[in-house]
Amino acid sequence: MGKVVLVTGAARQLAGRFVRRVQREPDVARVIAVDSVRPERHLGGAEFVQADIRQPTIARVLAEHAVDTVVHLDVTGTPAPTFGVGSGPGSGRNPRGRATLKETNVIGTMQLLGACQKAPSVQRLVVKSSTNVYGSAPRDPAVFDESTPPKSLPSGGFAKDTVEVEGYVRGFARRRPDVAVCVLRFANILGPHADTPLAEYFSLPVLPTVLGYDPRLQFVHEEDVMEVLRIASSEPRRGTLNSGTFNIAGDGVLLLSQTARRLGKPTLPLLLPALGWVRSALRVVGMTDFSPEQVRLLTHGRVVRTTEMRQTLGFEPAYTTAETFADFARSRKPGLLPPERLAHSVDRLAEALLDQPADASGGDGHHRSHAT
Structure with a gap:
């Protein structure tokens, strides 16, 4: 007969792409795409069901279609776009705000898990999570693995949502040990079609950064x-x-300064208190998750180990972190500064600074004294 796969958040571009992708699997008989709004893009041969996962009706959908695999992708940091518009600040995003987004992430997950618990047909659950669960703190370890506890739990925004979502998923796994549960902690997702808070940040003409970090x-x-x-x-x-x-990330890391140079965009280093004003201004223009946790990421960063992804899950990413960012950068408008010229200027400045003596008093024997 083949598997019956239900995918949540089908109106979003990432989930919509997966709906079209999973239909090509030889062992998949039917795909049920679920969202509270109708998708703009065609979903191929999938059957679309307009349903809000925050409502108990999702249980009826699981039962009526005898779903055996649930892929929960309706956990996100950005609201769904309205009809006929794209992504990005000022592009017509659904104005329902952060409160509704949190309801979908957390309450929606609770309702979906409750429905899965009561559905005997469900055999596999895949949940989209984020490395945001580790937080970002000054005394964090150099690299997080899946068992590393965070130094401080996220206090708000999408990061806090993911912590709560994972807590409910662990409870479900205890109540339904017969269901295979897979939680994928994605690093920052980028690409030509990326629709994430960090993609919105990198789309700004000038990148606000934290002074000294x-x-x-x-x-x-x-x-x-x-x-x-x-x-x-x-x-x-x-x-x-x-x-x-499982932690899911491409090989390697990039410094925030490197990303700015590769985009050809200037940075605006600010003290932390000033970033609070910037956050308020960006929310006005449509950036919904430039939250304190996002600021902490842009201050302290985060790196995860992906050994389990390779050895246990058997997945090897096709793109490194640098290649991912390069593909994203190619899809965006050129920055205010040509990346090649900016990188060359920065390199020349770094060389000049390295050529300067370490001791202004002339301790290296080559410094010319200006004392009178």
């Missing part, structure tokens, strides 16, 4: 997101286990 960042390409979701929702191959919690 240059954080390490990791990215995962949206194409790799499609592939790892496919693996997680399929039957495990020999030697792999498609259940558990």
Whole structure:
């Protein structure tokens, strides 16, 4: 008969792409795409069901279609776009705000898990999460693995939502040990079609940064997101286990200063108190999750270990962090400064600074004294 796969958040571009992708799997018989609004893009041969996962009606959808695999992608930091518009600040995003977004992330997940618990047909659950669960703090370890506790739990925004979502998923896994549960903690998702808070940040003409900090960042390409979701929702191959919690990120890291140079965009270093005013201004123009947690990421950064992703889940990303960012940068309008010229200028400045003597008193023997 084949599997019946239900995908939440189908009106969003990432979930919509996965709906179209999973239909090509030979062991998938039907795909049920669910969202509270109708998608703008065609979903192929999937059956669309307009339903709000915050409502108990989602239980009826699972039962009526005898769903055996649930892929929960309606956990996000940005609201869904309105009809006929794209993404980005000022592009007509749904103005319902942060409160409704949190309801969908947290209350929607609770309702969906409650429905899955009562549905005997459900055998596999895949949940989109984020490395945001680790937070960003000054005394964080250099690299997080899946078992590393955060130094301080996120206090708000999408990061706090993901912590709550994972807590409910762990409770579900205890109540339904017969269901294979896979939680994918994605690093910052980027690519030509990225619709994430960090993509919005990088789309600004000038990038506000925290004075004195240059954080390490990791990215995962949206194409790799499609592939790892496919693996997680399929039957495990020999030697792999498609259940558990996994960090998902491309190899390597980039410094925030490197991302600015590669975009050709100037930065605006600010003291932390001033960033509070910037956050308020950006919310006015449509950036919904430039939250304190986002500011902490742009201050302290975050790097995760992906050993389990490779050894246990059996997934090898096609894109490194640098390649992911390069593909994203190519899809955006050129910055105010040509990246090549900016990088060359920065390199020349760094060389000049390195050539300067370390001791202004002439301790290296080459400094010319200006004392009179």
